[in-house]
Amino acid sequence: MVRQGNTVADIGTDHAYLPAFLVLNSISPKALACDVRKGPLNNALKTVEQYGINDKITLRLSDGFDEIEPFEAQDFIMCGMGGTLMEELVSRTDWLKDSSKRLIVQPQSHAEDIRRYFIENGFEILFEDACIDSGKIYCAMAAEYTGCIKERPVSYIYTGELPKCRKPEAKLFLKNILSRLITKLEAERLHGTSEKAEYIKKVTSETEEIINEMQTDC
Ligand SMILES: C[S@@+](CC[C@H](N)C(=O)[O-])C[C@H]1O[C@@H](n2cnc3c(N)ncnc32)[C@H](O)[C@@H]1O
Known part of the structure; x- marks a missing residue:
């Protein structure tokens, strides 16, 4: 998802494996490997x-x-953090609202929070991908600022552009999301408000429909 030739900034880099991969494979000429703690930087x-x-x-x-500084990189990466933290970090950085910059994120949980931020704040999710590594499933997405806010189905914050990724891993990822939604719906019916339960019900049925219609390549 990193554009060939672009300098990257990897936020929450820990071992800097990703920046190292990008420069060693001549995808990026240079990289900033950033972390909030000294231990990971060591x-x-x-x-x-x-x-x-x-x-x-x-x-x-x-x-x-x-x-x-905004001019230090063109592509900005955040991997392995929760979507809620990602939302917080992106939302307080106004200069990311620049169509020449790309954000690449791999939320470890609550991907819906960063998707919601993107679509409500004029970022377009360009594409998403999913993969399985060591038995764990991951999704990642690339987004850029356009300034346009498009009308989206309520389920979009849970499914994003994953349905267009024709890989079986993407379908499996969405099936996991669906089972989380079903659990959430049951909890809302028991302990929540009827409006919230109605909303989750709509999201759940839309997500189910998307999964049933989703084509995969193998
Ligand atoms: C689970 S690790 C992910 C490491 C790597 N990006 C990966 O995907 O393998 C999360 C990293 O994010 C860092 N982190 C957490 N909050 C952060 C923040 N506000 N700013 C920068 N880094 C942060 C942590 O210190 C930690 O090194």
């Missing part, structure tokens, strides 16, 4: 030294995007 330093890429990777202590 891990990042070990990776950078191991591969001898100190001249290409800058380590930076930064809470979200706070210590990054």
Whole structure:
């Protein structure tokens, strides 16, 4: 999802594996590897030294995007954090509302929070992907600012562009979302308000329909 030739900033980098991969494979000429804690940045330093890429990777202590200047990168990555934290970090960084910049996110949980932020604030989700690694399923998406706010079905914050990704992993990811929604619906019916239960019911049935109609390549 990183555009060939673009400098990246990886927020919450920990071991800096992703920046290292990008520069070692000549996808990015340079990278900023950022983390809010010193411990992960020490891990990042070990990776950078191991591969001898100190001249290409800058380590930076930064809470979200706070210590990054807008001109320092074109593609901005956040992987392995919750979608709620991602939303918080992106929403306080106004300069990300720039159509030349790309945000690439892989929320570990609550992907709906960052999707909701994107669609309500003029970002377009360009595409999404899903994969399984060591028995765990992940989804990632690329988004850019357009300034347009499009009308979307209520389920969009849960499904995003994953239905267009024709991989079986994307379908499996959506099936996991559906079972979470069903659990949520049962909880709302028992302990919540009828409006909330009605909303979750609509999201659940739309998601189910999307999964049933979804075509996969194998
Ligand atoms: C689970 S690790 C993910 C590491 C790596 N991105 C990956 O996907 O394998 C999450 C990292 O995010 C960092 N982090 C948490 N909150 C952050 C914030 N507000 N700003 C920057 N980094 C943060 C943590 O210190 C940790 O190193």
